[in-house]
Amino acid sequence: MLYGMTSDIAVLAEDLTKFYGTRRGIENLNLDVKTGEVMGFLGPNGAGKTTTIRLLLDFLRPTRGHATVLGLDPRRDKAVLHRQIGYLPGELAFPGRETAAELLKFFGDARGGVPWRRVTGLAELLDLDLSRPVRAMSKGNKQKVGLVQAFMHQPALLILDEPTSGLDPLMQQEFLAMVRDARDNGQTVFMSSHVLAEVQSTADRVAIIRDGRLAAVEKVESLGRRAVRSVEIHFGDPVTAAEFTGLPGVSNVEVAGPVLRCTVDGRLDPLIKAAACHEVIDLLSAEPDLEETFLSYYYHSEGAPDVAAAGA
Amino acid sequence: MLPPLVRKTWRDDRRAIIGWAAGVGAFTAIYTGFYSQFQGAAELKQDALPQGMLDFLGIADMLSPAGYLQATVFSLIGPALILMCAITLAARTIARPEEDGGMEFLLANPLSRKAFAIQRLTAAASAISVVAAVPWLLLAILIPTIGMDVPFGNVSAACVGLIALAWCFTGIAFLAGAMSGKRGTVLAVAGTIGVATYMANALSNVSDGMSWLKWLSPFYYFIGADPLHTGWHPAHLLLLAGIGVATAVAGVALFDRRDVGV
Numbered sequence: 001m002l003y004g005m006t007s008d009i010a011v012l013a014e015d016l017t018k019f020y021g022t023r024r025g026i027e028n029l030n031l032d033v034k035t036g037e038v039m040g041f042l043g044p045n046g047a048g049k050t051t052t053i054r055l056l057l058d059f060l061r062p063t064r065g066h067a068t069v070l071g072l073d074p075r076r077d078k079a080v081l082h083r084q085i086g087y088l089p090g091e092l093a094f095p096g097r098e099t100a101a102e103l104l105k106f107f108g109d110a111r112g113g114v115p116w117r118r119v120t121g122l123a124e125l126l127d128l129d130l131s132r133p134v135r136a137m138s139k140g141n142k143q144k145v146g147l148v149q150a151f152m153h154q155p156a157l158l159i160l161d162e163p164t165s166g167l168d169p170l171m172q173q174e175f176l177a178m179v180r181d182a183r184d185n186g187q188t189v190f191m192s193s194h195v196l197a198e199v200q201s202t203a204d205r206v207a208i209i210r211d212g213r214l215a216a217v218e219k220v221e222s223l224g225r226r227a228v229r230s231v232e233i234h235f236g237d238p239v240t241a242a243e244f245t246g247l248p249g250v251s252n253v254e255v256a257g258p259v260l261r262c263t264v265d266g267r268l269d270p271l272i273k274a275a276a277c278h279e280v281i282d283l284l285s286a287e288p289d290l291e292e293t294f295l296s297y298y299y300h301s302e303g304a305p306d307v308a309a310a311g312a
Numbered sequence: 313m314l315p316p317l318v319r320k321t322w323r324d325d326r327r328a329i330i331g332w333a334a335g336v337g338a339f340t341a342i343y344t345g346f347y348s349q350f351q352g353a354a355e356l357k358q359d360a361l362p363q364g365m366l367d368f369l370g371i372a373d374m375l376s377p378a379g380y381l382q383a384t385v386f387s388l389i390g391p392a393l394i395l396m397c398a399i400t401l402a403a404r405t406i407a408r409p410e411e412d413g414g415m416e417f418l419l420a421n422p423l424s425r426k427a428f429a430i431q432r433l434t435a436a437a438s439a440i441s442v443v444a445a446v447p448w449l450l451l452a453i454l455i456p457t458i459g460m461d462v463p464f465g466n467v468s469a470a471c472v473g474l475i476a477l478a479w480c481f482t483g484i485a486f487l488a489g490a491m492s493g494k495r496g497t498v499l500a501v502a503g504t505i506g507v508a509t510y511m512a513n514a515l516s517n518v519s520d521g522m523s524w525l526k527w528l529s530p531f532y533y534f535i536g537a538d539p540l541h542t543g544w545h546p547a548h549l550l551l552l553a554g555i556g557v558a559t560a561v562a563g564v565a566l567f568d569r570r571d572v573g574v
Contacts, residue, residue, distance in 0.1 A: 059419060060571045075425075082422035093413030096324040109316040110421045149417075 007071060010035045010157050010188035011056060015065035018051050025051035026212040028065070033190050038183050040199030040220075041192040043209035049192040050090050052209070053161050056190075057087060070157055083111055086150035090161035090192070092142045094134045100145050101130040107149045114153045122148045125174055139166040151178060158182060160191040164198050176202050230286045231271065233260045236279030247271055317421055317428070321435035325404060329439045332397035333446050339393060340447040343384040344454045350380070367517040377460035378540040385447055386470055386535055388510075391477060395506050398440045398478045402485035403498040405432040406567060410493040415573050425568040429490060433560055437482050444478040447471055462540065469539035476552035477534040481506060483559030490563035493572065530555065 011033035018025035026048035033039045043049050054060040056067050058074035058081075067074055072081045094103060100123075108114035123130050128144040137145070143166040150158060158179075164172045179189055179202045193199050199206060200220060208215040241255040249266040258281075264271055268285070275283075322329070373379035384390075406429065409415040419428060448471035454460075455467060485502040489495070509529040513536060516526035526532035533548040 054573070057420065058425075059416070059573055079422050079424045079427065082420055087420045089416040091413050091416070093416070095409055095414035095418055096320065098323070106316055106320050112422070
């Protein structure tokens, strides 16, 4: 068995650090991706997502720390490892002038042979014309070629850098179905994104990276539970802000006559109990928005130690 | 069965390889083909040029068949074409894909870094060797056809020298690209070394005081011992090939150690 002793961990980063000269790429990144899970890797552009991915693939060498992928060393075992990895780069530049079919044939041969019906099946799923030269393709179609080559050999680990960029909404749904299929097959998926919504529906866990450091690792559902939600309550009579400002978890209280607007972090109970003293006409609670949760990490951990957030 | 990456490299470089081979072939055929018409004119040209100029150009005499070949195919334009081909194809092994982004897909092949670099270089070097062997092939046909009086063994020695010279500069260009990942660096380093060492060899012919310069020049080991008149000089050929192999080995080792595509 190739995976060795860490077969339940597909990707392990230990104090992984990369400096480009004096410029920081990532610093002291500790992360584990469990075998068979889908992990979203989120952060704004420039946070260090691609640097992390390139370190896992041995395109870059760490300044400090170490990564273990499928129980193997990215550098020493590169030849064995890359047969079991499907990689989609964030920037697609395909070498050569070939048609998609010729290029995918090369990728298949290089990985020791891939049944051609796997390729045509994926191409059909994504509505991709294999007879056209890749160079002449639109960004969306290039992205499809990239996805086909990443999935075609059914790798144990998929490393996808911004997989949905350039895809229209219909194709994004197809892609998400491919990711679910991969998980059902026991494959591990590590996909980066700067948009939460696209990992929300597939990822088991989300790692959030900010300024080269890991800000948090959360299960997607607990990220939702923790969410800061905005609440608006319409009362029968005017109320005062003072009644609500001190309540646990409640902040940003604004009162305009009989209308209260505030944000609630965590449980709604204290606010509801306080509101029940008045006649409540309407209550609006915005669906916990992961995007806002995501952003709140950036605000909340500004200047605060990152471990506080990572402890979840 | 050849490794898929080698075949892919050839396929991607196909147009360039065919173009260079056709260019080198046309150049060789046209110059050699003009030999009979050129005889009268050569005399005039040789009389018209001062001896210093002829020495600088590496032209011993333009009247004998060997001298004619030396002055045309093997003096300046022939080697220059072959070296341009060698340098540009060597730049495509690592530096070009690294700059245009194609490297991500190439390097994601299940190969170690070293194996990757070796396969890319093998593909490019074999194509360069084919282009550099075009004059040899054509002269093998043209010399008996035209009836030039020059021993074919000597022609072969000069033609193999051309291939060895191409290997030398392929290695240098590959090393520059494997180290830097930048096409500009490859062209600058290999181009500068090419021009400087050509000048060194040319100047060493002109003045005795500067004749030591020739020892620094690959062009001396290629043509300085006058293989068209004197035949094989194995030590010179081995030295050129040795430089190519040594720089290639260094390039593979350095590529194995660095970050790619930063």
